[in-house]
Amino acid sequence: MNMRSDEKPIVRYRNIRKSYGDLEVIKGIDLDIFPAEKIAVIGPSGSGKTTLGRMLMTLEEPSSGTIEVDGELLWHKKVNGKLVRADEKHLHKIRGKIGMVFQHFNLFPHMTILRNVTEAPVRVKGMSRKEAEKIGMEMLDKVGLIDKKDNYPSQLSGGQKQRVAIARALVMDPKVMVFDEVTSALDPELVGEVLNVIKEIAREGKMAMMLITHEMDFAREVADRVIFTADGRIVEEGPPEQIFEHPKSERLQNFLSRFMAKV
Amino acid sequence: MWNRLDWDWDYTMQFLPHMFSALKVTIAVTFASFAVALIGGLLLAMLRRARYKGIAYLAGAFVEFIRSTPLIVQAFFIFYVFPISFNLVLSPFTAGVIALGIHYSTYLSEVYRSGIDAVDKGQWEAAKALNFSRMQTWMRIILPQAIPPLIPVLGNYLIVMFKETPILSAITLMEIMGVAKQFGSASWRFLEPVTMVGLLFLLLSYPSSLLVRYAETRLNRQRGS
Numbered sequence: 001m002n003m004r005s006d007e008k009p010i011v012r013y014r015n016i017r018k019s020y021g022d023l024e025v026i027k028g029i030d031l032d033i034f035p036a037e038k039i040a041v042i043g044p045s046g047s048g049k050t051t052l053g054r055m056l057m058t059l060e061e062p063s064s065g066t067i068e069v070d071g072e073l074l075w076h077k078k079v080n081g082k083l084v085r086a087d088e089k090h091l092h093k094i095r096g097k098i099g100m101v102f103q104h105f106n107l108f109p110h111m112t113i114l115r116n117v118t119e120a121p122v123r124v125k126g127m128s129r130k131e132a133e134k135i136g137m138e139m140l141d142k143v144g145l146i147d148k149k150d151n152y153p154s155q156l157s158g159g160q161k162q163r164v165a166i167a168r169a170l171v172m173d174p175k176v177m178v179f180d181e182v183t184s185a186l187d188p189e190l191v192g193e194v195l196n197v198i199k200e201i202a203r204e205g206k207m208a209m210m211l212i213t214h215e216m217d218f219a220r221e222v223a224d225r226v227i228f229t230a231d232g233r234i235v236e237e238g239p240p241e242q243i244f245e246h247p248k249s250e251r252l253q254n255f256l257s258r259f260m261a262k263v
Numbered sequence: 264m265w266n267r268l269d270w271d272w273d274y275t276m277q278f279l280p281h282m283f284s285a286l287k288v289t290i291a292v293t294f295a296s297f298a299v300a301l302i303g304g305l306l307l308a309m310l311r312r313a314r315y316k317g318i319a320y321l322a323g324a325f326v327e328f329i330r331s332t333p334l335i336v337q338a339f340f341i342f343y344v345f346p347i348s349f350n351l352v353l354s355p356f357t358a359g360v361i362a363l364g365i366h367y368s369t370y371l372s373e374v375y376r377s378g379i380d381a382v383d384k385g386q387w388e389a390a391k392a393l394n395f396s397r398m399q400t401w402m403r404i405i406l407p408q409a410i411p412p413l414i415p416v417l418g419n420y421l422i423v424m425f426k427e428t429p430i431l432s433a434i435t436l437m438e439i440m441g442v443a444k445q446f447g448s449a450s451w452r453f454l455e456p457v458t459m460v461g462l463l464f465l466l467l468s469y470p471s472s473l474l475v476r477y478a479e480t481r482l483n484r485q486r487g488s
Contacts, residue, residue, distance in 0.1 A: 057392050088314075088397075095394045106389035110407045120393035123403060165389075172393060 008071060010035045010176050010208050011056060016065035018051055018232075025051055027232035028065070033176060033208050040211045040219035040240075043229035044255060049212045052229070053178040056210070057100040058091055069094050070175060096124075099174030103181045105161040107153040107168070113140065114149040117168045125172070132171070139167035143197050159190030163197050170201070176208040183215060191215070198222065216259060220244055228252045275455045278446040282439050282459060289438040292359050293425045299364025300424065301417070304371025308379060309401060311372070322372075329369040335430050338362035342434040359431035367424055374416050378409035415479035422471050426464055439463060 009032035018026035026048045033039055041049040054060040056067060058074065066083070067074040074094050076083045086094075108116050117139060118132040127135075140146045143163035145156075153161055162182055169177060179198065183191040195218050202209060202222045213219050219226055219240065226243040228236045228251070236243065236252045247253045310322035329337070342358040345351045353361070382405050390400040429440035437445075443456035 057388075059388055059391060092394060092396065095391070098392075100388075100392040102385060102389065102392075104385050106383070106385035108386065108389070108404055108408075119403065120395065123399050124394045124396075169392070 007034050009033060009068075010037075010070055011210075012066075012068040013052070014066045014068070016052075016055065016067065017063045018048070018055065018060065019063045024063075025232050026055075026062070029229075029232075029234055031227065031234065033210060035175070035208055036205050037225065038202050038209045038211065038223050039225045039227055040213055040223035041227045041229060042213065042216065042219055042243075042255075043227075043235075047229040048232040049227075049229045050180055053100070053180050053210055053212050056176070057098055057178055058095050059100075069097055096172070097175045099169040099172055099177040101162070101165050101169050101177065101179045101182050103184050105153075105158070105165045105185075107161055107164055109153050112150050112152060113145065113156070113164050116153065116164060117171050120168070121171050135171055136167070139170050140164070142170070142200070143167045144193075157190060158186045159193045162186065162194045166194075166197055166201070174207065176210065179209065179211045179213070181212055181214065183213070216244070216256075228255065230255070271452060271455060274446075274450065274452060275459065278442065278456055279459065281442050281446070282456070282463070285437055285439045285442040286463060288356070288436065289425070289428050292356060292363070292428055292431060292436065292438060293421070295356075295360045296363035296367065297421050297424055299360060300367035300371050300420070303365060303368030305375055305406075307368060307372035308375035311376065312379065314397070326369040326372055329366060334362065334366045334427065335433055337366055338431060338434050355431070355434050355436040358434055359428075359436045362434075363424060363427060363431065367420060367427075371417065371420060374413055374420070375409065378413045379405060381412070382408045412482065414482060415475050418475035418478060419472070422468050422475070425471075426468060429460070 011031075011033040013029050013031040016026055016029045016031075017024065025046070029048075029052065031052075041052060043049050051060060055062050056069075056074070061075060066076055072094055073083070073086070074091070075086055077086045077090055078084075108119070111119060114133065114136055117136040118129065121127040121132040121135065122129055137146060137149070140149055143166055145160060145163055145167070148156060148160065148164075153164070156164065166182075182198070183194050186194065195215065198209075198211070199218075199222055201207070209222075211219060211223060221240075223240055225237060226240050227234055228243060228247075228249075230251050236247065236249045243252070244256065247256055307322050307326055311319050311326075313319045313322070338359065341362050342353065342355065345353065345358075386404055386408065387400065390404045395404065428436075428438050431438060432441035432444055435441070439460050443453070443460045446456045447453040
């Protein structure tokens with residue numbers, strides 16, 4: 001279906017299922033994401049798209065199935081040819097290749113903006129504070145917030161907070177980054193500045209991005225491939241033109257028409 | 264001649280110096296057991312959030328057990344039973360610090376827990392997404408947010424523990440109540456020593472509680488509430 005079959009995926013979901021009690025929210029999903037590929041995941045609320053990203057970030061454990069990151073199993077280890085649940089050490093190792101930006105920013109309120117951005121490289125990667133601050137300043141510059149470096153998160157607008165959160169995730173240099181409805185908690189007039197920053201990062205290109213979003217125009221502009229999920233399954237996927245101009249399934253047609261009607 | 268409500272100043276002057284030096288013991292045992300309770304309470308609160316449910320359950324059971332039995336019984340066990348059962352002989356001071364410290368660590372664990380629960384769950388997730396270890400998440404992200412709002416409550420517990428120390432006279436600790444009992448039982452005059460004990464506690468507790476209240480208003484102002 002895509003033109004990258006010669007390339008090794010950076011993320012590979014295989015027959016992933018997730019249940020909460022009796023409620024199955026992900027009902028068997030297979031998905032490959034290739035290095036530097038930008039995929040947008042769209043679909044109605046409750047379709048499981050956020051869970052998909054959270055399982056990759058190791059915030060939720062799949063009920064069954066496997067996820068591979070950069071050729072290695074994420075949640076499992078192979079012991080004597082059998083899959084066993086990975087320990088924290090293994091998760092820690094693989095997790096370093098994944099980054100995430102959250103709907104509600106989740107900045108650390110007790111730290112300055114610069115500290116928010118530099119704390120993880122110093123503590124997790126063992127970088128010197130000086131080095132971390134150099135990279136941190138670069139990233140703050142990239143998101144246009146270098147003048148806020150000594151402020152605290154409570155002094156920033158929602159859009160600014162989210163840009164800091166993006167810089168904070170970028171500093172860790174992940175191979176794949178999950179953007180989980182990053183504009184859903186923002187006032188409408190602040191959405192644009194955040195999307196522009198993400199577009200800019202997408203243009204630079206080297207990192208794979210999983211954009212879980214309700215912003216259809218944004219998905220269309222940035223994504224190489226669009227995944228439409230509904231009822232815990234991937235119903236349709238393809239390049240943005242195909243998904244938005246020539247949706248095949250009735251589910252997607254209905255979703256898009258309802259979406260356009262709302263806007 | 265049995266008028267025991269006549270205040271005897273000579274007698275008072277006789278025991279008061281002993282009481283003042285015992286006050287040092289009272290204060291020392293208060294701070295030492297408060298330190299035990301601060302650290303023990305934090306550990307218990309953290310264990311109750313351990314990834315391994317067995318550990319979390321054990322910590323919870325320990326808290327319930329300690330909170331449901333009287334401090335004086337625990338102190339007796341540590342001071343009188345442990346030497347025989349475990350061949351562990353402790354001074355009254357050490358036994359007192361352990362008993363009072365552990366007893367109150369269970370109360371403080373609840374205080375910490377309320378503070379920890381008040382930290383947004385997104386903070387844990389962000390820390391995980393940045394690959395902080397569990398310990399780093401506690402130390403760098405969660406506790407610096409959870410603890411500052413608790414300072415007034417912790418301060419109140421310091422005062423409560425201070426007022427609990429007379430219980431330790433039951434395990435022969437010579438804090439001020441111990442001195443009062445000693446003089447009282449020797450002379451059959453309890454009025455003066457017990458009054459002085461109460462007065463000393465009042466003189467130290469009340470200003471301390473004002474201090475805690477002051478810290479609380481300052482903290483609230485800082486947090487803009």
